[in-house]
Amino acid sequence: MIVGEQKSLEEILGLLGDAKKVLVAGCGTCVTVCFAGGEKEVGILSSALRMKSELDGHPIAVDEVTVQRQCEWEYIDPLKERLAEYDVVLSLACGIGVQAMNERFPNIITLPGINTTSLSLPVEQGVWEERCQACGDCVLGITFGICPIARCSKQLMNGPCGGSQNGVCEVDPSIPCAWQLIWDRANMFGQMERLLEVQPPKNWGQSRDGGPRKIVREDLRLTERE
Amino acid sequence: MAEEQTNGFKSGSNLEKMLRSGNFTVTGELGPPQGADPKEIAHKAGFLKGVVEAVNITDNQTAIVRMSSIGSAVLTMAAGVEPTVQMTCRDRNRLAIQSDLLGAYAVGARNLLCLTGDHQCFGNHPTAKNVHDLDSIQLIRMVKNMRDEGIFECGDAIKGEVPRFLIGAAINPFADPFDYRPYRLAKKVAAGVDFVQTQLIYDMPRFREFMKRVVDMGLHEKVYILAGIGPIKSVGAARYMRDKVPGMIVQDVYVERMQASIANIPKEDKAGRRDAQQNEGIKMCIEQIQELREIEGVAGVHIMAIEWEEAVRPIVEGAGLLPRPQV
Ligand code: SF4
Numbered sequence: 001m002i003v004g005e006q007k008s009l010e011e012i013l014g015l016l017g018d019a020k021k022v023l024v025a026g027c028g029t030c031v032t033v034c035f036a037g038g039e040k041e042v043g044i045l046s047s048a049l050r051m052k053s054e055l056d057g058h059p060i061a062v063d064e065v066t067v068q069r070q071c072e073w074e075y076i077d078p079l080k081e082r083l084a085e086y087d088v089v090l091s092l093a094c095g096i097g098v099q100a101m102n103e104r105f106p107n108i109i110t111l112p113g114i115n116t117t118s119l120s121l122p123v124e125q126g127v128w129e130e131r132c133q134a135c136g137d138c139v140l141g142i143t144f145g146i147c148p149i150a151r152c153s154k155q156l157m158n159g160p161c162g163g164s165q166n167g168v169c170e171v172d173p174s175i176p177c178a179w180q181l182i183w184d185r186a187n188m189f190g191q192m193e194r195l196l197e198v199q200p201p202k203n204w205g206q207s208r209d210g211g212p213r214k215i216v217r218e219d220l221r222l223t224e225r226e
Numbered sequence: 227m228a229e230e231q232t233n234g235f236k237s238g239s240n241l242e243k244m245l246r247s248g249n250f251t252v253t254g255e256l257g258p259p260q261g262a263d264p265k266e267i268a269h270k271a272g273f274l275k276g277v278v279e280a281v282n283i284t285d286n287q288t289a290i291v292r293m294s295s296i297g298s299a300v301l302t303m304a305a306g307v308e309p310t311v312q313m314t315c316r317d318r319n320r321l322a323i324q325s326d327l328l329g330a331y332a333v334g335a336r337n338l339l340c341l342t343g344d345h346q347c348f349g350n351h352p353t354a355k356n357v358h359d360l361d362s363i364q365l366i367r368m369v370k371n372m373r374d375e376g377i378f379e380c381g382d383a384i385k386g387e388v389p390r391f392l393i394g395a396a397i398n399p400f401a402d403p404f405d406y407r408p409y410r411l412a413k414k415v416a417a418g419v420d421f422v423q424t425q426l427i428y429d430m431p432r433f434r435e436f437m438k439r440v441v442d443m444g445l446h447e448k449v450y451i452l453a454g455i456g457p458i459k460s461v462g463a464a465r466y467m468r469d470k471v472p473g474m475i476v477q478d479v480y481v482e483r484m485q486a487s488i489a490n491i492p493k494e495d496k497a498g499r500r501d502a503q504q505n506e507g508i509k510m511c512i513e514q515i516q517e518l519r520e521i522e523g524v525a526g527v528h529i530m531a532i533e534w535e536e537a538v539r540p541i542v543e544g545a546g547l548l549p550r551p552q553v
């Protein structure tokens with residue numbers, strides 16, 4: 001799932017500038033599940049904004065709304081009618097949701113209220129660990145199901161660097177070394193030789209480095225081919 | 227220099243000739259300054275001239291910005307010392323690396339060390355973006371293909387003169403998973419490495435075990451292995467390496483010997499304590515060289531005395547390795 005973290009109140013107030021009327025817009029999907037931008041967080045942040053702006057002598061009128069998915073036109077379209085009364089929208093959706101709002105409603109600025117951090121797995125209550133960087137050329141099939149792109153601090157493709165020790169990454173002892181995990185799993189299956197082959201340079205052209213990516217499925221499109 | 231004939235050598239470098247001659251080979255290391263003064267390189271190179279076959283010029287070591295390895299290598303050559311250019315995958319993508327290699331060869335560099343690179347979080351620009359377009363093994367293969375096939379990474383032919391580097395890499399027998407480490411060396415050999423230098427050795431039993439496995443796999447016949455050593459300057463430095471540096475193992479005996487060296491010197495005698503520690507550090511290095519010479523598969527030593535280049539001559543001399551043979 002997409003995971004994010006709320007920005008600090010100071011940063012949010014800075015972004016809002018001298019706005020007098022703000023709509024805080026949550027999203028009912030990923031950011032709800034990671035407790036960053038669902039209905040509950042929208043409520044808490046809105047109250048905080050009201051109180052703090054009041055104290056600062058520059059009161060902001062804050063309304064709240066949460067749609068089921070801010071990254072799909074059909075869920076945000078119903079907001080259209082009410083947007084005219086606000087100076088800005090503060091979205092607590094991921095970066096996709098924020099951009100969907102700006103694209104669909106170009107006459108009003110939608111600001112980000114969270115930092116979208118990663119594609120993560122909730123490994124336990126309250127803990128999210130990154131698992132995928134959407135590199136566009138998945139190598140999990142040759143790395144025993146553990147992603148060296150998202151989980152190795154240097155995105156290595158040919159085994160652990162010299163900083164791997166006691167199972168943890170040189171960058172921080174709280175990060176398990178991805179290549180230790182891969183090696184352990186190769187051992188578990190008795191297939192260490194699969195890690196001995198030299199992997200050629202990765203095709204980063206299919207990741208973000210190739211420019212913004214786009215998938216077009218003609219079989220699913222309703223409009224005519226351009 | 228570009229027109230020199232390699233005569234059956236891969237690069238024709240002094241280092242390659244020494245390794246091939248079968249003599250116990252010695253390499254050193256030089257850390258470029260955090261400024262643009264060329265005199266600093268000449269000064270440090272002066273300590274190493276005639277003492278080692280080649281000197282690694284570090285590439286933004288520990289992710290701290292320093293004079294470039296290639297620029298420093300030019301100055302090192304001018305000072306009469308053969309450089310080994312270090313190249314990390316942290317700061318450059320495949321385009322930048324290849325163009326730098328063409329330039330490095332054109333100005334006369336012949337030895338190259340291919341590294342992954344320390345993570346930028348350890349250095350003075352922790353908010354930098356890292357590259358890691360290639361990893362060190364892919365880099366080795368790329369440099370080999372440039373040399374032996376005359377092609378760039380993309381497959382296009384190199385036009386005219388081809389860069390012919392002696393290809394080096396680092397190996398760390400002290401990192402985990404230990405069982406994987408000999409295989410990682412095998413991968414570097416498969417990718418085309420000619421020589422490797424190890425991480426600093428302060429755990430001889432583990433290094434012996436590693437070498438035993440390497441010899442069993444026959445790797446010592448396919449690659450020259452230089453054992454990494456370095457003089458410890460103080461008790462504090464020994465403790466720091468033991469407790470704080472990822473990827474290092476320092477046996478307690480090294481810390482204890484450093485402590486013992488100053489046990490009878492009063493605290494007020496700062497100079498006496500400093501000298502005693504430095505002498506002990508150098509002495510332990512010399513003893514290590516004697517031990518390493520007896521280990522099958524070890525082709526020489528790589529002495530890392532960054533910011534203490536003066537220590538290299540007494541170590542090499544003390545080990546009975548001076549004067550260096552002419553090849
Ligand atoms: S290899 Fe790429 S697509 Fe597969 S999990 Fe890793 S980042 Fe995601």
Ligand code: SF4
Nearest residue numbers: 152160161169170177
């Ligand atoms: S320690 Fe492991 S996870 Fe960290 S950079 Fe090295 S190989 Fe990658």
